[in-house]
Amino acid sequence: MTWTINKILEWTTDYLKKYNTEWPHLEGEILLAHTLGVKRIELYVQHERILSEKELAKYKALILRRSKHEPIAYIVGNQPFMSLELEVTPDVLIPRPETEKLVEIALEEAKNLKGTVKIADIGTGSGAIAVTLAKYIPNCEVTAIEISEKALEIARKNAEKFGVANKITFLKGNFLAPLANRKFDMIVSNPPYIASAQIKTLMPDVRDFEPTGALDGGEDGLKYIKQLLEQAPALLSDKGYLIIEIGEDQKAKTLAAAQNFSNPKVLKDQFEKDRVFIARYS
Known part of the structure:
Protein backbone atom coordinates (compact mmCIF):
# COMPACT_ATOMS: atom_id res chain seq x y z
CA MET A 1 0.00 0.00 0.00
CA THR A 2 1.13 3.54 -0.77
CA TRP A 3 1.01 5.83 2.24
CA THR A 4 0.77 9.57 1.70
CA ILE A 5 1.01 12.06 4.55
CA ASN A 6 -2.75 12.57 4.36
CA LYS A 7 -3.55 8.87 4.42
CA ILE A 8 -1.18 7.99 7.29
CA LEU A 9 -2.60 10.82 9.43
CA GLU A 10 -6.14 9.57 8.83
CA TRP A 11 -5.02 6.08 9.84
CA THR A 12 -3.26 7.44 12.93
CA THR A 13 -6.32 9.33 14.12
CA ASP A 14 -8.48 6.20 13.96
CA TYR A 15 -5.76 4.05 15.52
CA LEU A 16 -5.04 6.30 18.50
CA LYS A 17 -8.74 6.86 19.19
CA LYS A 18 -8.92 3.16 20.08
CA TYR A 19 -6.39 3.80 22.84
CA ASN A 20 -8.06 6.95 24.16
CA THR A 21 -5.09 9.23 23.72
CA GLU A 22 -5.92 12.88 24.27
CA TRP A 23 -5.48 14.47 20.81
CA PRO A 24 -5.11 11.67 18.22
CA HIS A 25 -4.81 13.80 15.07
CA LEU A 26 -2.54 16.42 16.63
CA GLU A 27 -0.33 13.74 18.16
CA GLY A 28 -0.04 12.09 14.76
CA GLU A 29 1.03 15.38 13.19
CA ILE A 30 3.65 16.02 15.86
CA LEU A 31 5.13 12.54 15.57
CA LEU A 32 5.07 12.56 11.77
CA ALA A 33 6.76 15.97 11.61
CA HIS A 34 9.37 14.62 14.04
CA THR A 35 9.88 11.50 11.91
CA LEU A 36 10.33 13.50 8.72
CA GLY A 37 12.38 16.28 10.33
CA VAL A 38 9.99 19.00 9.19
CA LYS A 39 7.68 21.56 10.81
CA ARG A 40 4.02 20.62 11.19
CA ILE A 41 2.93 23.24 8.66
CA GLU A 42 4.93 21.41 5.99
CA LEU A 43 2.69 18.36 6.40
CA TYR A 44 -0.17 20.40 4.96
CA VAL A 45 1.93 21.73 2.11
CA GLN A 46 3.18 18.24 1.24
CA HIS A 47 0.02 16.30 2.11
CA GLU A 48 0.28 14.09 -1.00
CA ARG A 49 3.93 13.21 -0.38
CA ILE A 50 4.53 9.46 -0.27
CA LEU A 51 6.38 8.06 2.74
CA SER A 52 9.30 5.72 2.19
CA GLU A 53 9.27 2.31 3.86
CA LYS A 54 11.93 3.48 6.29
CA GLU A 55 9.96 6.62 7.23
CA LEU A 56 6.79 4.59 7.64
CA ALA A 57 8.47 2.03 9.89
CA LYS A 58 10.02 4.72 12.06
CA TYR A 59 6.72 6.58 12.34
CA LYS A 60 4.67 3.50 13.22
CA ALA A 61 7.17 2.63 15.95
CA LEU A 62 6.54 6.06 17.50
CA ILE A 63 2.78 5.64 17.19
CA LEU A 64 3.02 2.28 18.95
CA ARG A 65 4.80 3.98 21.85
CA ARG A 66 2.09 6.65 22.00
CA SER A 67 -0.65 4.00 21.96
CA LYS A 68 0.85 2.76 25.23
CA HIS A 69 0.39 6.31 26.58
CA GLU A 70 4.05 7.26 26.60
CA PRO A 71 4.01 11.09 26.62
CA ILE A 72 4.69 12.83 23.32
CA ALA A 73 7.40 14.94 24.97
CA TYR A 74 9.39 11.85 25.94
CA ILE A 75 8.97 10.31 22.50
CA VAL A 76 10.28 13.36 20.64
CA GLY A 77 12.68 14.42 23.42
CA ASN A 78 11.53 17.99 23.87
CA GLN A 79 8.72 20.17 25.17
CA PRO A 80 7.77 23.77 24.35
CA PHE A 81 7.85 26.07 27.39
CA MET A 82 7.27 29.80 27.08
CA SER A 83 9.22 30.57 23.90
CA LEU A 84 11.80 27.84 24.48
CA GLU A 85 11.92 24.22 23.38
CA LEU A 86 13.38 22.32 26.31
CA GLU A 87 15.04 18.93 26.19
CA VAL A 88 13.20 16.39 28.33
Whole structure:
Protein backbone atom coordinates (compact mmCIF):
# COMPACT_ATOMS: atom_id res chain seq x y z
CA MET A 1 0.00 0.00 0.00
CA THR A 2 1.13 3.54 -0.77
CA TRP A 3 1.01 5.83 2.24
CA THR A 4 0.77 9.57 1.70
CA ILE A 5 1.01 12.06 4.55
CA ASN A 6 -2.75 12.57 4.36
CA LYS A 7 -3.55 8.87 4.42
CA ILE A 8 -1.18 7.99 7.29
CA LEU A 9 -2.60 10.82 9.43
CA GLU A 10 -6.14 9.57 8.83
CA TRP A 11 -5.02 6.08 9.84
CA THR A 12 -3.26 7.44 12.93
CA THR A 13 -6.32 9.33 14.12
CA ASP A 14 -8.48 6.20 13.96
CA TYR A 15 -5.76 4.05 15.52
CA LEU A 16 -5.04 6.30 18.50
CA LYS A 17 -8.74 6.86 19.19
CA LYS A 18 -8.92 3.16 20.08
CA TYR A 19 -6.39 3.80 22.84
CA ASN A 20 -8.06 6.95 24.16
CA THR A 21 -5.09 9.23 23.72
CA GLU A 22 -5.92 12.88 24.27
CA TRP A 23 -5.48 14.47 20.81
CA PRO A 24 -5.11 11.67 18.22
CA HIS A 25 -4.81 13.80 15.07
CA LEU A 26 -2.54 16.42 16.63
CA GLU A 27 -0.33 13.74 18.16
CA GLY A 28 -0.04 12.09 14.76
CA GLU A 29 1.03 15.38 13.19
CA ILE A 30 3.65 16.02 15.86
CA LEU A 31 5.13 12.54 15.57
CA LEU A 32 5.07 12.56 11.77
CA ALA A 33 6.76 15.97 11.61
CA HIS A 34 9.37 14.62 14.04
CA THR A 35 9.88 11.50 11.91
CA LEU A 36 10.33 13.50 8.72
CA GLY A 37 12.38 16.28 10.33
CA VAL A 38 9.99 19.00 9.19
CA LYS A 39 7.68 21.56 10.81
CA ARG A 40 4.02 20.62 11.19
CA ILE A 41 2.93 23.24 8.66
CA GLU A 42 4.93 21.41 5.99
CA LEU A 43 2.69 18.36 6.40
CA TYR A 44 -0.17 20.40 4.96
CA VAL A 45 1.93 21.73 2.11
CA GLN A 46 3.18 18.24 1.24
CA HIS A 47 0.02 16.30 2.11
CA GLU A 48 0.28 14.09 -1.00
CA ARG A 49 3.93 13.21 -0.38
CA ILE A 50 4.53 9.46 -0.27
CA LEU A 51 6.38 8.06 2.74
CA SER A 52 9.30 5.72 2.19
CA GLU A 53 9.27 2.31 3.86
CA LYS A 54 11.93 3.48 6.29
CA GLU A 55 9.96 6.62 7.23
CA LEU A 56 6.79 4.59 7.64
CA ALA A 57 8.47 2.03 9.89
CA LYS A 58 10.02 4.72 12.06
CA TYR A 59 6.72 6.58 12.34
CA LYS A 60 4.67 3.50 13.22
CA ALA A 61 7.17 2.63 15.95
CA LEU A 62 6.54 6.06 17.50
CA ILE A 63 2.78 5.64 17.19
CA LEU A 64 3.02 2.28 18.95
CA ARG A 65 4.80 3.98 21.85
CA ARG A 66 2.09 6.65 22.00
CA SER A 67 -0.65 4.00 21.96
CA LYS A 68 0.85 2.76 25.23
CA HIS A 69 0.39 6.31 26.58
CA GLU A 70 4.05 7.26 26.60
CA PRO A 71 4.01 11.09 26.62
CA ILE A 72 4.69 12.83 23.32
CA ALA A 73 7.40 14.94 24.97
CA TYR A 74 9.39 11.85 25.94
CA ILE A 75 8.97 10.31 22.50
CA VAL A 76 10.28 13.36 20.64
CA GLY A 77 12.68 14.42 23.42
CA ASN A 78 11.53 17.99 23.87
CA GLN A 79 8.72 20.17 25.17
CA PRO A 80 7.77 23.77 24.35
CA PHE A 81 7.85 26.07 27.39
CA MET A 82 7.27 29.80 27.08
CA SER A 83 9.22 30.57 23.90
CA LEU A 84 11.80 27.84 24.48
CA GLU A 85 11.92 24.22 23.38
CA LEU A 86 13.38 22.32 26.31
CA GLU A 87 15.04 18.93 26.19
CA VAL A 88 13.20 16.39 28.33
CA THR A 89 13.64 12.72 29.21
CA PRO A 90 11.75 10.38 31.56
CA ASP A 91 14.14 11.58 34.29
CA VAL A 92 12.32 14.92 34.49
CA LEU A 93 8.76 16.11 34.86
CA ILE A 94 7.36 17.45 31.60
CA PRO A 95 7.00 21.26 31.91
CA ARG A 96 3.34 22.33 31.94
CA PRO A 97 1.54 25.48 30.75
CA GLU A 98 0.50 26.07 34.37
CA THR A 99 4.15 26.54 35.30
CA GLU A 100 4.47 29.20 32.62
CA LYS A 101 2.14 31.29 34.78
CA LEU A 102 4.58 31.01 37.70
CA VAL A 103 7.39 32.19 35.43
CA GLU A 104 5.32 35.09 34.10
CA ILE A 105 4.62 36.25 37.67
CA ALA A 106 8.28 35.91 38.66
CA LEU A 107 9.37 37.92 35.62
CA GLU A 108 6.92 40.68 36.47
CA GLU A 109 7.92 40.86 40.15
CA ALA A 110 11.62 40.85 39.26
CA LYS A 111 11.08 44.30 37.78
CA ASN A 112 10.60 45.56 41.35
CA LEU A 113 14.06 44.38 42.41
CA LYS A 114 17.20 46.45 41.98
CA GLY A 115 20.75 45.37 41.26
CA THR A 116 21.61 41.75 40.63
CA VAL A 117 18.53 39.64 41.30
CA LYS A 118 19.47 36.49 43.22
CA ILE A 119 17.05 33.66 42.55
CA ALA A 120 16.80 30.10 43.88
CA ASP A 121 14.82 27.46 41.98
CA ILE A 122 13.98 24.51 44.22
CA GLY A 123 13.52 21.17 42.45
CA THR A 124 14.61 22.45 39.07
CA GLY A 125 13.93 19.24 37.11
CA SER A 126 14.43 20.06 33.42
CA GLY A 127 15.52 23.56 34.39
CA ALA A 128 12.37 25.06 32.84
CA ILE A 129 11.93 27.77 35.47
CA ALA A 130 15.62 28.48 36.08
CA VAL A 131 16.55 28.64 32.40
CA THR A 132 13.60 30.84 31.44
CA LEU A 133 14.22 33.31 34.27
CA ALA A 134 17.93 33.44 33.44
CA LYS A 135 17.06 34.02 29.80
CA TYR A 136 14.67 36.91 30.39
CA ILE A 137 16.03 38.67 33.49
CA PRO A 138 19.23 40.38 32.31
CA ASN A 139 20.71 41.06 35.75
CA CYS A 140 20.18 37.82 37.62
CA GLU A 141 22.07 34.97 39.25
CA VAL A 142 20.13 31.73 39.56
CA THR A 143 20.89 28.83 41.89
CA ALA A 144 19.02 25.68 40.85
CA ILE A 145 18.64 22.76 43.27
CA GLU A 146 17.81 19.20 42.25
CA ILE A 147 18.20 15.89 44.07
CA SER A 148 18.40 13.80 40.88
CA GLU A 149 21.75 13.78 39.10
CA LYS A 150 20.10 12.65 35.87
CA ALA A 151 17.66 15.55 36.03
CA LEU A 152 20.56 17.93 36.67
CA GLU A 153 22.23 16.69 33.48
CA ILE A 154 19.12 17.65 31.50
CA ALA A 155 18.86 21.03 33.22
CA ARG A 156 22.51 21.77 32.43
CA LYS A 157 21.96 20.85 28.78
CA ASN A 158 19.02 23.23 28.58
CA ALA A 159 21.04 26.02 30.18
CA GLU A 160 23.78 25.48 27.60
CA LYS A 161 21.28 25.29 24.75
CA PHE A 162 19.84 28.71 25.58
CA GLY A 163 23.10 30.41 26.45
CA VAL A 164 22.51 30.94 30.16
CA ALA A 165 24.85 28.36 31.73
CA ASN A 166 27.03 31.20 33.03
CA LYS A 167 24.06 32.64 34.94
CA ILE A 168 22.97 29.43 36.67
CA THR A 169 24.68 27.46 39.43
CA PHE A 170 23.35 23.91 39.61
CA LEU A 171 23.59 22.15 42.96
CA LYS A 172 22.72 18.56 43.81
CA GLY A 173 20.93 18.27 47.10
CA ASN A 174 17.74 17.74 49.02
CA PHE A 175 15.36 20.66 48.68
CA LEU A 176 16.58 23.76 50.57
CA ALA A 177 19.54 22.11 52.33
CA PRO A 178 22.25 23.26 49.85
CA LEU A 179 21.26 26.91 50.38
CA ALA A 180 22.12 27.21 54.08
CA ASN A 181 23.42 30.63 55.17
CA ARG A 182 22.66 32.29 51.84
CA LYS A 183 20.17 35.02 50.95
CA PHE A 184 17.98 35.36 47.88
CA ASP A 185 15.70 38.02 46.47
CA MET A 186 13.38 35.38 45.11
CA ILE A 187 12.76 31.70 45.78
CA VAL A 188 10.65 29.88 43.19
CA SER A 189 9.50 26.29 43.09
CA ASN A 190 7.19 23.85 41.37
CA PRO A 191 7.37 21.22 44.12
CA PRO A 192 5.63 17.84 44.18
CA TYR A 193 2.08 18.62 45.33
CA ILE A 194 -0.11 15.63 44.54
CA ALA A 195 -1.33 13.64 47.54
CA SER A 196 0.27 10.19 47.67
CA ALA A 197 -3.07 8.37 47.47
CA GLN A 198 -4.02 10.29 44.33
CA ILE A 199 -0.98 9.20 42.31
CA LYS A 200 -2.67 5.97 41.25
CA THR A 201 -5.69 7.92 39.92
CA LEU A 202 -3.66 10.06 37.52
CA MET A 203 -3.83 9.64 33.75
CA PRO A 204 -1.58 6.76 32.60
CA ASP A 205 0.57 9.22 30.62
CA VAL A 206 1.56 10.78 33.95
CA ARG A 207 1.22 7.90 36.42
CA ASP A 208 3.16 5.33 34.40
CA PHE A 209 5.87 7.48 32.84
CA GLU A 210 6.72 10.66 34.75
CA PRO A 211 9.01 10.48 37.81
CA THR A 212 6.90 9.80 40.90
CA GLY A 213 9.34 11.76 43.05
CA ALA A 214 8.47 14.92 41.12
CA LEU A 215 4.74 14.36 41.71
CA ASP A 216 4.26 12.91 45.20
CA GLY A 217 3.68 15.63 47.78
CA GLY A 218 3.09 13.32 50.73
CA GLU A 219 -0.12 12.37 52.51
CA ASP A 220 -1.95 15.66 51.91
CA GLY A 221 0.13 16.90 48.98
CA LEU A 222 1.44 19.78 51.10
CA LYS A 223 4.66 18.26 52.46
CA TYR A 224 7.04 20.32 50.33
CA ILE A 225 4.85 23.41 50.14
CA LYS A 226 4.88 23.58 53.95
CA GLN A 227 8.65 23.08 54.01
CA LEU A 228 9.07 26.03 51.67
CA LEU A 229 6.77 28.21 53.77
CA GLU A 230 8.62 27.27 56.97
CA GLN A 231 12.21 27.36 55.74
CA ALA A 232 12.26 30.02 53.02
CA PRO A 233 12.14 33.04 55.38
CA ALA A 234 15.65 32.25 56.65
CA LEU A 235 16.91 32.36 53.06
CA LEU A 236 15.07 35.44 51.80
CA SER A 237 16.41 38.97 51.85
CA ASP A 238 14.15 41.70 53.22
CA LYS A 239 11.02 41.92 51.05
CA GLY A 240 12.18 38.87 49.13
CA TYR A 241 9.60 36.87 47.17
CA LEU A 242 8.47 33.29 47.61
CA ILE A 243 6.59 32.01 44.55
CA ILE A 244 5.25 28.44 44.52
CA GLU A 245 3.09 26.42 42.16
CA ILE A 246 0.33 24.65 44.11
CA GLY A 247 -2.58 22.32 43.42
CA GLU A 248 -5.86 23.92 42.44
CA ASP A 249 -7.52 22.75 45.70
CA GLN A 250 -4.67 23.81 48.03
CA LYS A 251 -5.24 27.57 48.26
CA ALA A 252 -6.84 27.70 51.71
CA LYS A 253 -4.35 25.37 53.41
CA THR A 254 -1.37 27.06 51.75
CA LEU A 255 -2.47 30.52 52.87
CA ALA A 256 -3.18 29.22 56.38
CA ALA A 257 0.41 27.96 56.61
CA ALA A 258 1.91 31.26 55.40
CA GLN A 259 1.94 33.18 58.70
CA ASN A 260 5.58 34.21 58.22
CA PHE A 261 4.74 36.28 55.14
CA SER A 262 3.08 39.61 54.54
CA ASN A 263 0.09 39.78 52.20
CA PRO A 264 0.24 36.21 50.88
CA LYS A 265 -2.05 35.47 47.95
CA VAL A 266 -2.81 32.83 45.37
CA LEU A 267 -3.19 33.79 41.71
CA LYS A 268 -5.06 31.88 39.02
CA ASP A 269 -3.43 30.24 36.04
CA GLN A 270 -4.53 30.62 32.42
CA PHE A 271 -7.22 27.98 33.03
CA GLU A 272 -8.76 29.98 35.90
CA LYS A 273 -7.48 27.51 38.51
CA ASP A 274 -5.87 28.64 41.78
CA ARG A 275 -2.25 27.89 40.97
CA VAL A 276 0.51 30.26 42.09
CA PHE A 277 1.22 31.29 45.68
CA ILE A 278 3.15 34.53 46.04
CA ALA A 279 4.22 36.49 49.10
CA ARG A 280 7.00 38.76 50.31
CA TYR A 281 8.98 38.27 53.48
CA SER A 282 9.66 41.19 55.78
